[in-house]
Structure formats: C-alpha cells, structure tokens
Amino acid sequence: MKEVAATRFVAPLREGGSLPGLVEADDLGLYVLKFTGAGQGRKTLVAEVVCGELARALGLRVPGLAAVRLDPVLGLGEPDQEVQGLLRSSGGLNLGMDFLSGALGFDPLAFTVDPREAGRIVWFDALVNNVDRSWRNPNLLMQHGDLWLVDHGATLIWHHNWPSAETSAARPYDASDHALARFRPDVAAAAAELAPLVTADLLAEVTARVPDAWLADEPGFDTPDALRRAYAAPLLARAAVIHTRVQGAAA
Template sequence: MDDQLPQLRTVNVIRYVTPLREGGSLPAIAEADDEFLYVLKFRGAGQGVKALIAELIGGEIARALGLKIPEIVFANLDAAFGRTEPDEEIQDLLKASVGLNLAIHFLSGAITFDPAVTTLDAKLASQIVWLDCLLTNVDRTPRNTNMLIWHKELWLIDHGAALYFHHSWQNWEEQAKRPFVQVKDHVLLPLASELETVDREFKAILTPELIKGIVGIVPEEWLIKDSESETAEELREIYIQFLLTRMASSDIFIKEAQHARESRI
C-alpha cells in the first residue's frame, strides 16, 4: 500500500476495564497488549460489523481531511477473553465478538464538547458539517455531539451511525445523491458559513485513489459477514462509488445545509 494511504495497527485485547453504558451497543474501555487503553467497539453489538465499517471509513476520511481523530486500530478478541466476566449481558457480547473488532485510542481526561462553553470558528464548523453531510452521519447533535475537547483541541469520535445506506443496499445510487435532511439537527450548523469554500478544498483532497485506499483497509470478513450474494470486492466497490457519487453531487447536500442553516439563525 502507498505510504500516503492509511494503515491500521492490530492489537490484542488483554483486559476488559469497564463498559461505557451511555452507548446502546455497550462499547467498553479495554487495555491492549501495547499497554494503551482503547474504546473497544464490538462486532457482536447491535449494528454488528456495519457500525465498525462506518467507524473505520468515516474516521479515516476525517483524518485524511486534517481533522483530529483518535488513532483507530484493529483489536483481536480471543475466545478465552471474558470467561470470568460476571455480567451475563457483557459475557454474551464478548462471546459474540471473538475475532477482529475495532478500537479507538482512549483520550484520558477529555471532556465532552459543549457549544455553550467552546466556540469554534466558522471554517472548522463548516469542515465538520461538510464531513457529516458526506458521510450521512446523523449522530452529531446538541444532545450527543460526539466531539471531545482534549489538550485544548477538538477531537471527533464515533462515526458508527454514518453511511446508513449500507443497512439496506437497495437504490444506493439514489441515496448517494440525496440531500442530508438530518443536517438541520447538527450542533455546528449555525456556525457553518463556509461550506462552499470547504467543498472545493475537501474535494481536492479526497481523490478517488485516497477513497479507494481507505475503503481498501476494511477487512474482507466484515464485508461478507451479512452478505447474501455479493462478494467482498463488489461491496467494497459500492462504498467507493457511493462516496465518489456523493462528492460529485455535493451541491445537493450543501444547498440543503445552507437552507437549514438559514432557518435556524
């Protein structure tokens, strides 16, 4: 793989520290064999591997665009892991997640972004809104911003709800060209006054080669897990074409965002 394209490390989970019960899929803080703590996202959780795929693709696209994302790694979970876990729900989750999972570096001491406390400049707000319109990320609202302040900088987390088209593969071409109507609820929309400038800059960065490289690191076993007939490469190509089509039609989601912003300010 080209040195400019993303490459993920693989770690082995050695200790389950604590569940993060604010998440419906019961992610957890866990320690890996590199002695770092991670937020572990389980393949056996509610949305399964598709949430992991969205997390990986969304996070690495954000990183490529220069936004701050904690390191994402592949995390192996051994069959023997969690046998002594007393909580039956957690034990069932661990059993269902044996194999390759996804983990995000834990930002110790980070605090949740609060728009009433921290004001972002228009350019950064526009970049994040544009990203979430591209990814169809419904999960960046005032109720749940999925942004952290760590060392006085803004970090983006949790893209597992993005790319929701892959929960039903029908009409993905049509879905790629749809406006992102949920942008009306985006926590940063009132500040996003530079979407057209960001659109030009970000589309120059997200070349077809870069998109292919990011989608290319999604494990084949994740792609085919819920597939009835498509091969891993066929599904990989759908993700690539969805993103490229969405970028080519970005004026649709930009106009939707601008209209929603005018209605809120």
C-alpha cells in the same frame, strides 16, 4: 490499520447505545472497543473505519483506529451478564479507537468553534450522511483545546439496503440540528477545500483498510473488493455536490 490483541477488559462504557468497552492491548495501549456482537454488528465497524480514515485523510481529528483481536475468555470475570454475553459473542476482530485521556464531551453552550472548522465538520458529516452529530448527542470530544470526531457508526446508511444505495446517497443533508449549526459553518469554503481531495484513489486506499472479515458474505457481492467499490462509489459522487444539498446550516 494495525492489528493488536486485547489483553485485559477494563470496563464497560455505557455512554453509547452499543455498549462499547475499554480494553488494554498487547501494545500497552488503551482502546475504546466496539464489538462485532453489538447492535448492527460488523456494518457499524465498517462505517467507523471508512469514515474515520477518510476524515483523517481530510485533516480532521479522529482517534487512531486498530483491529483488536478479542478472546472471549477475557469476559469470564465480568459480573454484568449483558457485558459477558457481548464479549462471548464478539470473539475475533473488533474495532478499537485510541482512548483520549482527559477528553471532555463537547457542549455547544460551553465551547466555541470557528466557522471554518465548523464548516469542515458539517461538510464531512453531510458527505457520509452522519445522522448522529446533533446538539443532543454531539459525538465530539474536546482535548487540550482540540476538537475530535468520534462515533461514526450511524453513517453511510445506504449500506443497510444496497439496491437503493444510489437513491439514498443522493438525498439532501439536514444540518439544522447539527451540534455545530449555531457556529455559522462555512460549508461552501469547506467544499472548495475538501471535495477535490476525495478521489477514487483516496477512497480505494481508505476502504482497503477495512478487514476482509467484516466484508465477507455480503449478499449481492462476490468479493470483499467488490463491496469496497460499492462503499466508495456513493462517496465519490456525493463529494462533488453535497455542499449544495446541505440544509439548515448556511454560513
């Protein structure tokens, strides 16, 4: 994952509960920035990287990710005290996602998705236990006819309680409220295609992209690499069987 430096804070984005912001960086790119000082902090950023890079490796569309170094002084001119406080508390590395210019929020009543693509997305969301892709809040964008996956902060819920991670990761996935459930997702076909791709080597590659700074000092883990292995293990086990535990989205 590339690293860039934020050069300008453009605007807060109030669509999400974590209050992301739009920033310009020294590579002249525009990024939707998720802050270490917001909500559940760095664990949200770890989930975004692991899920985003894994989805990309499986052929799903996810905005490009970057580690964005933020100088808190960029927020001094921001009139909103909440935003200014967030910027002050988020100095250092934060997570940026490529800004998809012209993208529209996905509306399951306005767009159609074929069962194959719907199945691939539902299977992936079951794999990472994404509880935040409902018809109420799809976290999907449409750009030039393509469907993009965004906002994976509410995934990998077992990393909030590592001692129970194995039990938590074994639970079924309820897709009855999923934004794509109405499109008859072919989860079985998706599993046949995607599950063999989720290997120990791929997960090691994906978790290696998480900056050490977001993995340091986690209770119960001596090193960032030990924590990376803990992130990989439930995903490897889950990939082989999760299609049999998806509820409410039969093709």
